[in-house]
Amino acid sequence: MAAEPVVGTVVEPGDEVGEFVFAAPDGQAVSTGEFVAYSQSTGGNSDEVVLARVSDREREAGLPASFMTDPDVDAGRVATALGAEADGGELYRITAEVIGYYDPGFESFRNPRQLPDTGTRLHRAPGEMLEVVIPNVTPPGFREEGDPDPGMAWMGRLLNRADEKVTVELPVNEVAATHLAILASTGSGKSYTASVLLEEMLKPATRAAVLVFDPHGEYDSLDQMCDHSAFEGTDGYRPSAEIRKPDQLSVKLADLTYADLRSILNPTERMASVLSDAYDDLRGEDAFTANDLEQACHRNHPDGDASGLKWRINRNLQQSDFFDAYDRLDLDALVNPGQVTVLRMDGLSRRDQQVMAAVLLRKLYKAREAAVVGDPDDVRTPIEHPVFTLFEEAHRFAPDGDSQALSIIRQVNSEGRKFGIGTGLISQRPSKLDQTVLSQCGTQITMQIKNPNDQQAIRDSVEGAGTAVLDELPGLTKGQAVISGDAVNTPVLTKIRERHTEHDAENLKADQLWREAYDDAQNTPSRSAPADTDDGSVFGGGEEL
Structure with missing residues (x-):
């Protein structure tokens, strides 16, 4: 740590528990989100290197008054160390939050429960130290001999270090096990960031099984991983990508619950009673058709009560290509280690998207x-490995309101960890997300968000989103994020790395599309012409109107 420059000197305790204030000269690059370090005795045989994160900074003329009144502090020596004059000069008053030091006995970071003394010199935290301590995982030097290296996801670099590349990695196990939320305004890079994470999960060190619910067709380019050298393993491993188009998606009728059928058919109370009896008759069947459901309704209520319900069954199920008697979405084909399956749902209604998500998550x-x-x-076939599911436009599936998929998403987020099911929720409108579901996401990647309602939703529901995180959101630019929560030991400002695969989720260029549509219209012969009739009337006779 001695090789790192002195960036400031401790002035006094901060306003909040665990905070302290230090002074730094104008010339020192100590921005919000930067990390500083100092040595402190914690009762052991040697001093510990304690980390702190800068949370606020404000300009102050001259040395702080506390220096001038503290007899134990040589103001002149401090001024010299800071590169400022004792009787003047411009300094910054900077607030930092204590993160702590790594305790191998607890296999985690511990807060020393005491602030650094006034006059303590602070160094910029070494980059190699930050790369080790930012991820919430046992550092290499403290792992048991023979323990496998944890799968790590390289997300980018520390945003504040322009002069050195400090890698930011996340432990994949923590991300998947504690669930993930990626929250950002439109155009901030949330789908891009999600794709970076999926690329990391499909690399040889992890070989995850991933299922993506894609309402807009934004993840097709993930199939480029299959032939990209960045994903090749020394044992011949290559990831596979399965892109299911809308016409390849359907739901097996026998996989629907009674609640699903009520949502789809929207029956009256009288019809609902008929439907309940018919569903009870068919519930034990491995497969049945819409016609079987109609017959079950008539069988239980031959007096005519089922006639209106039969019309709804015919219209919503019999005439639909989305509902089928057979299973076209076998889990054995959808979720395998080293495979990402993208369900392109851009051709489905929002209701059908919710029904499909509910059915697959329940299975x-x-x-x-x-x-x-x-x-x-x-259960026909147990799945013997963990699965990570990703929901683009998550407010479609788990809205702050009714949805067929909401209850099972809540259940998976609440209990899925013990069964190895992880979820990732991506949304541009956190305020439209179910707040229970959002609060169950232990790791957050938050990008630029300016809407006050969305900021408030994050403040209310995301445990790791302190004031320091929220204050950063409006000022972030595209590709910049605050990563916080269970996967990291402290919130960290990150510049997301470039993808290995191409990005398909760019905004539509309206001006270009209008020009192309106009040119196409000019070059296409008109398909409408007046009907040719003997008497010259467009309507083929009758009095002139």
């Missing part, structure tokens, strides 16, 4: 539960 939950605690009779 995944049961399959993983069967693998972990036993093999119940209603």
